[in-house]
Amino acid sequence: MTDTYAKQLALVIDLNTCVGCHACVTSCKSWNTSGWAGPLTDENPYDKDPTGVFFNRVQTYEAGTFPHTETVHFPKSCLHCEDPPCVPVCPTKATYKREEDGIVVVDYDKCIGCKYCSWACPYGARELDENEGVMKKCTLCVDRIYDTDLPEADRKPACVLACPPGARLFGDITDPDSEVSIAIREEGGYQLMPEWGAKPSNHYLPKRKTKRVIHDDELVRADNPLKKEGPLPKADEKSPSLDDVTSW
Amino acid sequence: MRPAFSVIFLTTLIGAGQGLFLALIAGQFYWVIGATPAQEAANFYALGSLLSLCLLSTGLFSSFFHLAHPERAWRSAAAWRTSWLSREVIVLPLVMGLLVVYGGLHWLDWHPVLMTFGNMKDLDLSMAVGYLGAGAVIMLFVCTAMIYACMKFIQEWASPVTVLNFTLMGSASGFVLVTAYAGIMGSPLWDFYAGGALALTVLALFGRLASLLRNRMLKPMSSVQTAIGVRHRNLRQITRGFTAGAFNLKEFFHPGNPSLLPLLTGFYVTAAFAVPILLMAVGWQLQSTALFGLAFVVQYAGLVAERWMFFAEARHPQNLYYQKVA
Ligand code: SF4
Ligand code: SF4
Secondary structure (H helix, E strand, O other): OOOOOOOOEEEEEEOOOOOOOOHHHHHHHHHHHOOOOOOOOEEOOOOOOOEEOOOEEEEEEEEEEOOEEEEEEEEEEOOOOOOOOHHHHOOOOOEEEOOOOOOEEEOOOOOOOOOHHHHHOOOOOOEEEOOOOEEEOOOOOOOOOOOOOOOHHHOOOHHHHHOOOOOEEEEEOOOOOOHHHHHHHHOOOEOOOHHHOOOOOOEEEOOOOOOOOOOHHHOOOOOOOOOOOOOOOOOOOOOOOOOOOOOO | OOOOHHHHHHHHHHHHHHHHHHHHHHHHHHHHOOOOOOOOOOOHHHHHHHHHHHHHHHHHHHHHOOOOOHHHHHHHHOOOOOOHHHHHHHHHHHHHHHHHHHHHHHHHOOOOEEEEOOOOOEEEHHHHHHHHHHHHHHHHHHHHHHHHHOOOOOOOOOOHHHHHHHHHHHHHHHHHHHHHHHHHHOOOOHHHHHHHHHHHHHHHHHHHHHHHHHHHHOOOOOOHHHHHOOOOOOEEEEEOOOOOEOHHHHHOOOOOOHHHHHHHHHHHHHHHHHHHHHHHHHHHHHOOHHHHHHHHHHHHHHHHHHHHHHHHHOOOHHHHHOOOOO
């Protein structure tokens, strides 16, 4: 943990819950194209060869051999690395990591569009906006998470709010009691490509097998000694009674 | 990686320019220590510096096409503490500045003696500037190559061999050019340069073969498994999540036909090294400046192809995320 950062905001994405609906992709694009980071330009959106800038994309993988396969939906955006290789390489210091919350952002007024930072990101999380000539990437919705005009519950990244099954958690991973830290700790949260030492802050929760063992006796009614419907037999005299005086 | 021609021309042109500057300094040193008694041709260093300056400026000019906001290029010196790109941006003008001073001193024929050594040899101002220039040239080679070599997850680049090769290839092409130039100027240093050009080209060939071999033996550290963190032997992407184009699909993949890449490798090994070596060996025997001129042109074409392949060979781990359309 780099101790120069007061905290480290991050996403924790539960691959066991994600259904691959792309709601996070569209809500991200919608919020960010209209705000501080926007526009996220599209070229030829309704034409041949459309292309455009996204901060967040959902991909799908398959493990195993048919018919024994498992589908993994995998959302990917900037991981706001704790040791981000994209930051030191930027010649203009346009890319930097915010000291107050560890979010990695690009200053669009300084970026010269040299693309060097995108080479330096092993995760392909940065996309050049060819229209504006600057590098763009996920800002963790830095323009809404601190917006006091919004109700407290809405001060979260757009993707987190949009996710229908609630597969995306957001919080400070340096706080051991935060929802995200607990999820990482207790549900096996892991980082992508740890081999490059970038220490991504975003974590993923693995696919889990949900198993329930049902024993045979649970399938038959065991609470009716008569094995059929009918009035219960009367208790004998010695059986305990409710008032200790009267008997059945 | 996608080979960008702006960067290809930048690195090959400044490489040749740096090599030429280095050759002029080496020539002057060779002459100063008295290895050749003959008088140096008039304006040899001044015009040579001008030629080198032309190469460096053309390279610099070409680099601007790489930037989406060239008008902000001045900002790129800011991160010299951490970024090799920033360092290159600082050292390139430094080399050009020293080159102007070096050429200028020779043009004005102004050689004030700075100090005299015990063996009665003098260190004059132009030679002193030359030493500084040589240092700056080496620094520039290191900066340019480290831009690539410092990317540890682009395993094809992350090696000291990258730095060695940028230095050797640039120096070789500068020395080949200076031999042709020395022939035209009638410089007594011709044989010195011819030998240097031949030796450097042979060394550069070995360096490049070493990196080819190294790349062939590389085992990728990342896989689809580590990319998404699912440890299953049989794991594949079904969809990258979109059918449209994206920056990630352009910047990190080369546009070449994979089956033609070995041909291109064969081409540059031949054109950048084998043919020039042959031309120079014959040219040296025949004392033919024309053959060295031809060797430079062929070698430059080969080096452009080499630089193209340098990018095309590099496999970026982000490509693991962008394999399938569906
Ligand atoms: S995921 Fe890439 S862009 Fe984001 S902080 Fe890490 S290295 Fe930088
Ligand atoms: S593209 Fe912009 S943010 Fe990225 S390294 Fe270049 S100047 Fe920095």
